[in-house]
Amino acid sequence: MSSTGPTPPHVVVVGAGMVAHRFVESLLSRTDDAWRVTVIGEEPRHPYDRVGLTSFFAGASAEDLELDASPLADERVRFQRGTTVTRIDRDRAEVVTDRGERIGYDRLVLATGSYAARLAVDGYDHDGCFVYRTLDDVEALERFVERRSAELGRRLTGTVIGGGLLGLEAAGALQGLDVDCTVIQSSDRLMSAQLDLPAGDALRRLIEQRGIGVRTSALTTRLDADRSGRVIGLEFRDGSWERTDVVVFTVGVRPRDELARAAGLTVDARGGVAIDAGCDTSDPRILAIGEVASFGGQCVGLVAPGYAMAEVAAARLLGLEASFGGFDVSTKLKLSGVDVASFGDAFAETPGALDVVYADPVAGVYKKLVLSDDAKTLLGGILVGDASAYGSLRPLVGGALGGDPVAYLMPREGVAAPTGELPDEALVCSCNSVTAGGIRSAVHDEGCSDVKAIKACTKAGAACGSCVGMITKLLGSELAKTGAALSNSLCEHFAMSRRQLFDAVRVSGLSTFSAVIDRFGTGRGCDICKPVLASILSTLTGRHVLDGENATLQDTNDHVMANMQKDGSYSVVPRIAGGEITPEGLLVIGQVAQDFGLYTKITGGQRIDMFGARLEQLPDIWKRLVDAGFESGHAYGKSLRTVKSCVGSTWCRYGVQDAVGMAVQLELRYRGLRSPHKIKLGVSGCARECAEARGKDVGVIATEAGWNMYVGGNGGFTPRHAVLLAEGLDDAGLLQAIDRFLMYYVFTADRLQRTAPWFEDLEGGIDELRRVILDDSLGICADLDAAMARHVENYEDEWKATLDDPEKLRRFASFVNAPTTPDPSLAYTAERGQARPATAEDRDAGVLIAGTTLEVRR
Amino acid sequence: MTIVTHERDAAAAPADWTAVCAVTDLETERGRAALLGETQVALFLTHAGRVHAVQNLDPYSGAHVISRGIVGTRGEVPTVASPMYKQVFDLRTGVCLETNGKEPRALRVWPAAVADGIVYLREEQR
Ligand code: SRM
Numbered sequence: 011m012s013s014t015g016p017t018p019p020h021v022v023v024v025g026a027g028m029v030a031h032r033f034v035e036s037l038l039s040r041t042d043d044a045w046r047v048t049v050i051g052e053e054p055r056h057p058y059d060r061v062g063l064t065s066f067f068a069g070a071s072a073e074d075l076e077l078d079a080s081p082l083a084d085e086r087v088r089f090q091r092g093t094t095v096t097r098i099d100r101d102r103a104e105v106v107t108d109r110g111e112r113i114g115y116d117r118l119v120l121a122t123g124s125y126a127a128r129l130a131v132d133g134y135d136h137d138g139c140f141v142y143r144t145l146d147d148v149e150a151l152e153r154f155v156e157r158r159s160a161e162l163g164r165r166l167t168g169t170v171i172g173g174g175l176l177g178l179e180a181a182g183a184l185q186g187l188d189v190d191c192t193v194i195q196s197s198d199r200l201m202s203a204q205l206d207l208p209a210g211d212a213l214r215r216l217i218e219q220r221g222i223g224v225r226t227s228a229l230t231t232r233l234d235a236d237r238s239g240r241v242i243g244l245e246f247r248d249g250s251w252e253r254t255d256v257v258v259f260t261v262g263v264r265p266r267d268e269l270a271r272a273a274g275l276t277v278d279a280r281g282g283v284a285i286d287a288g289c290d291t292s293d294p295r296i297l298a299i300g301e302v303a304s305f306g307g308q309c310v311g312l313v314a315p316g317y318a319m320a321e322v323a324a325a326r327l328l329g330l331e332a333s334f335g336g337f338d339v340s341t342k343l344k345l346s347g348v349d350v351a352s353f354g355d356a357f358a359e360t361p362g363a364l365d366v367v368y369a370d371p372v373a374g375v376y377k378k379l380v381l382s383d384d385a386k387t388l389l390g391g392i393l394v395g396d397a398s399a400y401g402s403l404r405p406l407v408g409g410a411l412g413g414d415p416v417a418y419l420m421p422r423e424g425v426a427a428p429t430g431e432l433p434d435e436a437l438v439c440s441c442n443s444v445t446a447g448g449i450r451s452a453v454h455d456e457g458c459s460d461v462k463a464i465k466a467c468t469k470a471g472a473a474c475g476s477c478v479g480m481i482t483k484l485l486g487s488e489l490a491k492t493g494a495a496l497s498n499s500l501c502e503h504f505a506m507s508r509r510q511l512f513d514a515v516r517v518s519g520l521s522t523f524s525a526v527i528d529r530f531g532t533g534r535g536c537d538i539c540k541p542v543l544a545s546i547l548s549t550l551t552g553r554h555v556l557d558g559e560n561a562t563l564q565d566t567n568d569h570v571m572a573n574m575q576k577d578g579s580y581s582v583v584p585r586i587a588g589g590e591i592t593p594e595g596l597l598v599i600g601q602v603a604q605d606f607g608l609y610t611k612i613t614g615g616q617r618i619d620m621f622g623a624r625l626e627q628l629p630d631i632w633k634r635l636v637d638a639g640f641e642s643g644h645a646y647g648k649s650l651r652t653v654k655s656c657v658g659s660t661w662c663r664y665g666v667q668d669a670v671g672m673a674v675q676l677e678l679r680y681r682g683l684r685s686p687h688k689i690k691l692g693v694s695g696c697a698r699e700c701a702e703a704r705g706k707d708v709g710v711i712a713t714e715a716g717w718n719m720y721v722g723g724n725g726g727f728t729p730r731h732a733v734l735l736a737e738g739l740d741d742a743g744l745l746q747a748i749d750r751f752l753m754y755y756v757f758t759a760d761r762l763q764r765t766a767p768w769f770e771d772l773e774g775g776i777d778e779l780r781r782v783i784l785d786d787s788l789g790i791c792a793d794l795d796a797a798m799a800r801h802v803e804n805y806e807d808e809w810k811a812t813l814d815d816p817e818k819l820r821r822f823a824s825f826v827n828a829p830t831t832p833d834p835s836l837a838y839t840a841e842r843g844q845a846r847p848a849t850a851e852d853r854d855a856g857v858l859i860a861g862t863t864l865e866v867r868r
Numbered sequence: 869m870t871i872v873t874h875e876r877d878a879a880a881a882p883a884d885w886t887a888v889c890a891v892t893d894l895e896t897e898r899g900r901a902a903l904l905g906e907t908q909v910a911l912f913l914t915h916a917g918r919v920h921a922v923q924n925l926d927p928y929s930g931a932h933v934i935s936r937g938i939v940g941t942r943g944e945v946p947t948v949a950s951p952m953y954k955q956v957f958d959l960r961t962g963v964c965l966e967t968n969g970k971e972p973r974a975l976r977v978w979p980a981a982v983a984d985g986i987v988y989l990r991e992e993q994r
């Protein structure tokens with residue numbers, strides 16, 4: 011068919027949905043020739059944005075949703091709304107309408123879309139049961155809810171049957187109407203067509219957090235109505251019954267291929283009018299586009315492929331070459347507050363496909379990238395909880411990822427995914443086929459300077475909107491050409507926070523500093539990032555502080571497992587769990603201190619500190635202590651320090667529980683646990699609180715009914731009382747709650763952030779913390795428990811391990827060329843019967859004492 | 869005072885140089901103290917394989933502890949942070965790059981060289 015016949019060719023379009031609208035627009039904008047176009051639509055409306063239907067509940071009016079009026083206003087177009095085509099008479103090349111009119115065509119385009127399906131169960135059409143497809147549907151739903159809740163005088167309970175993309179949107183809409191709603195899904199997870207099981211689980215938690223109920227693996231068997239015929243409940247296969255006041259079916263769509271069937275066109279076995287890549291049906295005069303068309307045996311309920319077909323059909327009617335390239339089934343959920351996207355080969359069905367998974371159950375994030383077997387080409391992916399990378403990843407499908415896959419998976423404030431370098435031909439907006447180059451030229455050649463202008467100019471972002479983030483990013487970099495600095499950078503070597511680095515290390519599975527900095531950082535680190543990484547690696551790999559490269563990351567205190575004092579000597583603190591010590595233990599400490607000439611003091615943490623030990627003396631001192639059964643007290647580490655106790659029920663006349671026993675148990679459980687900052691615990695035997703437990707990160711106070719647990723206390727610079735987390739716990743319950751609290755903190759706190767400020771920053775405060783730790787609202791408790799179990803299991807005394815390893819002992823030489831020569835600059839003087847570092851005046855006056863065995867006169 | 873020394877220099881004039889230890893006595897990115905007569909020197913072997921020698925005395929605290937600081941980089945510059953009050957020094961020049969609000973004070977540096985696996989230092993005219 012040529013476009014330049016003596017009488018203008020006549021195209022009849024059946025259906026006036028989004029795809030029909032795009033077809034007309036495309037056809038007419040491509041030619042000025044005198045075509046005649048007749049559009050016949052069943053709905054009594056101007057074509058509207060079905061994709062944006064849910065915004066109706068957010069206040070958008072029917073007019074707001076209307077698509078651009080100009081294509082149908084073209085004088086070459088005749089638009090008949092509210093008219094249904096009932097038959098195609100192929101012999102006479104005519105369509106017949108429900109008004110009995112016959113309209114002849116040169117070419118016929120079927121764009122009849124789909125029906126929304128209902129579940130084939132008894133009662134599916136009771137009053138109060140809806141589908142979710144058209145403006146009429148949503149208007150009726152809104153009216154019903156208003157009327158029914160007024161009638162019943164209470165909030166309604168609603169049920170959405172079908173847990174796919176549309177079902178979740180509908181649930182959000184019901185919630186917007188003040189309906190308490192639950193989504194029923196027959197399979198084992200939400201959005202089962204797009205998500206794998208872990209992603210579905212992550213999504214479920216996000217949906218539940220929004221206050222929407224989710225019931226999976228649930229088959230509805232019957233809907234019941236009250237006497238007035240209104241739905242009141244549903245029965246499930248397992249026999250259970252739930253009350254409901256309104257039901258929305260979102261169980262899928264069926265192509266509206268009935269006209270084509272009746273006319274004898276080839277229809278696919280699974281439904282849909284079969285088309286070829288040119289959108290031709292089995293009758294060369296008839297084309298089919300949009301959801302009704304089946305290509306390669308598949309109908310797809312997305313607008314982007316429909317638009318692509320519309321373009322192909324329009325071009326081919328004008329005699330141009332064009333073909334439909336297949337479906338891009340990428341999707342993004344448009345439910346505010348819930349980020350979900352799935353694109354490309356999300357299920358890794360390509361032979362040899364690899365996947366890289368990042369899961370942060372704490373933040374409710376699950377992300378998966380599917381890569382080719384050489385890990386170079388991006389094939390697809392799933393993003394739940396944070397789909398910010400969707401815009402930048404989707405255009406890369408089928409092409410080289412051009413960067414570290416993990417970088418794309420990190421939390422959004424993390425490493426900037428290398429998106430700035432999108433090639434010009436990368437498709438940014440797939441709804442409207444706009445490439446990165448197209449957007450660049452809109453900025454530079456058309457002078458667009460905001461997203462609105464780009465939308466108007468290129469249509470990018472004007473349909474489903476999921477590419478807007480990407481457009482914004484491109485726009486920003488084109489306009490400014492400056493890289494914005496990331497504010498939460500740890501230091502110049504890592505452009506991320508401790509928490510992000512923790513996640514990066516966890517996901518990548520890297521276990522050495524060099525590997526981590528090569529991949530996620532720059533340079534060779536510094537005194538800020540190295541200790542942070544040492545701590546993170548300790549939590550994740552559980553290796554000794556001085557193992558291999560670990561040794562180079564440690565602050566001097568951790569490096570020699572002692573606390574550096576002002577003159578460069580060290581203090582030694584053996585663990586005295588719970589502050590309980592035997593007379594024999596006291597004698598050992600006294601003897602060691604005496605033999606090495608160390609100053610001794612009882613610390614504020616209920617133990618004994620020995621000061622003035624020289625670097626080369628540390629192994630000898632510790633040999634003595636370890637042989638006598640002592641172990642490191644970690645006074646030097648960002649780790650558990652002490653568990654302070656009071657004497658408790660064993661001796662005290664008021665004590666109600668064994669405070670010392672519990673303190674010892676806690677200290678032995680958490681000893682050596684490396685953390686963002688130091689951790690201190692306290693246990694008091696009664697409410698008089700002699701252990702000052704409420705000044706600790708975790709405070710435990712005995713009551714007749716069990717242990718009360720307080721968290722987030724602090725002494726020090728900004729004192730703060732700990733807050734009650736749980737009451738009346740038994741021993742096992744207490745341990746479990748502390749395990750989880752501490753690990754949750756270790757996983758998520760910032761560098762040098764103690765529990766008090768961390769807790770202050772925690773969204774939702776103590777209630778949220780309770781939900782996480784006691785009710786497992788994030789589903790992370792198993793992870794936290796496992797991490798703590800690993801810690802307890804792997805604990806070894808790091809001083810004993812050092813003494814057993816000659817390689818580790820080498821670092822305690824005072825001088826590399828004189829390993830046992832004391833630092834000649836150290837000098838001491840006596841005060842109150844003990845040694846202390848000499849001041850400049852002492853040195854001038856010459857009243858010095860020195861040596862490993864020093865005599866102090868009393 | 870930037871002294872760039874190559875291994876050749878040591879071989880060329882071994883007489884001016886003092887052997888201090890074997891390179892294998894050093895640990896990459898972790899310092900070691902050495903005695904040069906009465907003077908304490910802090911030796912560092914960087915990731916790039918270079919040996920640097922600076923004074924062990926921390927000018928800010930008066931303690932001999934520079935060898936026990938954390939080694940790293942600032943941009944391209946190899947650095948050490950004092951373990952006491954965390955001032956950061958350029959290992960090549962001894963210049964203090966981060967004074968933490970104090971007056972700038974530099975570390976003395978010694979030319980260092982490696983020949984046949986031995987670390988040599990040269991006493992400089994100051
Ligand atoms: C030795 C000891 C003082 C003493 O002789 O009693 C001590 C000594 C130091 N404390 Fe402490 N603190 C000691 C108990 C405390 C206590 C009391 C307690 O634990 O009940 C507190 C208040 C409670 C608290 O932490 O909430 C305490 C709050 C601090 C703080 C402030 C922390 C804060 O959150 O604001 C610092 C500074 C820091 O960590 O950044 C600090 C830092 C230090 C440092 C690391 C200062 C430094 O950089 O040299 C000291 C080195 C320890 C060493 O050389 O052994 N020390 N420090 C106590 C060791 C306890 C132990 O057995 O391990």
Ligand SMILES: Cc1cc2nc3c(=O)[nH]c(=O)nc-3n(C[C@H](O)[C@H](O)[C@H](O)COP(=O)(O)OP(=O)(O)OC[C@H]3O[C@@H](n4cnc5c(N)ncnc54)[C@H](O)[C@@H]3O)c2cc1C
Pocket residue numbers: 024025026027028029030050051052053060061062063064093094095096121122123124142143144176179266269299300301302310311312313314316342344474
């Ligand atoms: C709530 C909702 C959210 C969605 N979100 C997204 C999304 O985020 N992303 C995405 O890609 N897709 C989304 N979709 C799907 C998208 O809307 C459809 O894929 C798209 O509208 C299909 O366009 P179409 O023109 O082929 O069919 P339709 O839009 O269904 O249009 C077909 C039209 O033809 C009419 N018709 C049918 N038979 C006849 C006849 N015999 N005579 C006359 N008229 C007839 C129908 O009444 C209808 O108006 C969503 C759909 C819904 C309902």
Ligand code: SF4
Pocket residue numbers: 656657658659662663664665666669694695696697698699700701
């Ligand atoms: S807290 Fe209670 S049990 Fe403990 S010592 Fe004080 S009074 Fe006794």
Ligand code: FES
Pocket residue numbers: 438439440441442470471472473474475476477478
């Ligand atoms: S991808 Fe849907 S509007 Fe751009």
